[in-house]
Amino acid sequence: IGMYNPDLKFLDEKLQGVTPGFDKIEGPLFTGGGLGYGRVSDHWRIGGFGFGGEKTISGTYPDPSDASIVLPQDVTISAGGGGFYTEYVLGHLFERFESGLSLGIGGAGVSIKIAQYSNIVTWDGMFEGLTPGTDSDYNIIKVSNGGFLLHPGFGVRYHVNSFFAIEGNASYMLILFADEWKFEGATVRDAPDFDFNAPNFSLSFLFGG
Numbered sequence: 001i002g003m004y005n006p007d008l009k010f011l012d013e014k015l016q017g018v019t020p021g022f023d024k025i026e027g028p029l030f031t032g033g034g035l036g037y038g039r040v041s042d043h044w045r046i047g048g049f050g051f052g053g054e055k056t057i058s059g060t061y062p063d064p065s066d067a068s069i070v071l072p073q074d075v076t077i078s079a080g081g082g083g084f085y086t087e088y089v090l091g092h093l094f095e096r097f098e099s100g101l102s103l104g105i106g107g108a109g110v111s112i113k114i115a116q117y118s119n120i121v122t123w124d125g126m127f128e129g130l131t132p133g134t135d136s137d138y139n140i141i142k143v144s145n146g147g148f149l150l151h152p153g154f155g156v157r158y159h160v161n162s163f164f165a166i167e168g169n170a171s172y173m174l175i176l177f178a179d180e181w182k183f184e185g186a187t188v189r190d191a192p193d194f195d196f197n198a199p200n201f202s203l204s205f206l207f208g209g
Contacts, residue, residue: 002031002051002202004079004173010194011112015075019116023059025075027198030055035085035204043089049104049151050082074115079196081108081149081175096159104151108175110196111144143188147177157206165206173200 005028012025030053037047056076063069083106092098116139153171160166174197181188 001204002033002053002200004029004031004053004198004200006077006079006196006198008077010192011075011077015114019061019071019073020064022061022073022075023057025057025077027055029053029077029079031079031200031202033082037085037087045087045089047085048083049085049106050080052078052080054078072117074113076111076113076115078111078113079108081151081173082106083149093156097156098159099154099156102151102153102155102169102171104149104153104171106149106151107146108149108173109144109146110175110177110194111142113140113142115140141183143181143183143191145177145181145194147175150174150176151200153200155204163207163209167204167206169202169204171200171202173198 008025008027015022015025031051032053033049033051035047035049037045039045054076056074058072058074060070060072063071083104085102085104087100087102089098089100118138151171151173153169155167155169157165157167177194177196181191181194
């Protein structure tokens with residue numbers, strides 16, 4: 001169970017500029033995932049890991065042409081990744097505690113979805129825009145990118161017994177994105193340098209012998 005907290009100020013400022021009054025866009029994103037490893041020496045463990053999560057901010061904003069009308073809008077930020085995992089045990093603290101350094105190396109992806117509606121969403125209304133010559137009442141924007149992931153961390157583990165442990169971990173996710181963001185498969189031109197590098201805090205429940 002993780003808490004990933006990227007700085008979403010760049011997105012909040014952009015949305016407030018075009019839909020002023022919408023709810024603030026900010027983290028954290030709560031993620032779920034897992035890892036598995038095998039011990040190769042008294043200090044080294046190697047394996048793999050993966051994670052994913054998203055956050056949706058749902059709210060309304062005033063219609064620029066008529067402030068008495070409020071329009072619904074949803075913003076969803078998603079992130080996920082995984083890859084190779086290694087861990088170095090620094091030492092044992094007391095009888096049941098141990099500390100260690102970890103490093104995840106792999107890939108990660110991020111997507112931003114903005115859905116804006118000019119009226120209340122209904123089942124029939126969703127299909128009206130599919131009729132030739134009919135304008136849709138909904139605007140949906142989804143951009144995505146992915147890249148290389150480095151995920152260093154430090155953890156403290158408590159061994160409840162010989163096959164169950166609980167670990168708290170503080171880490172940092174460094175995502176080296178590709179140069180191009182994608183919108184419906186097309187390259188987004190003049191995109192700003194979105195920075196999703198951020199700290200991550202997690203709580204893990206570990207089972208094994």
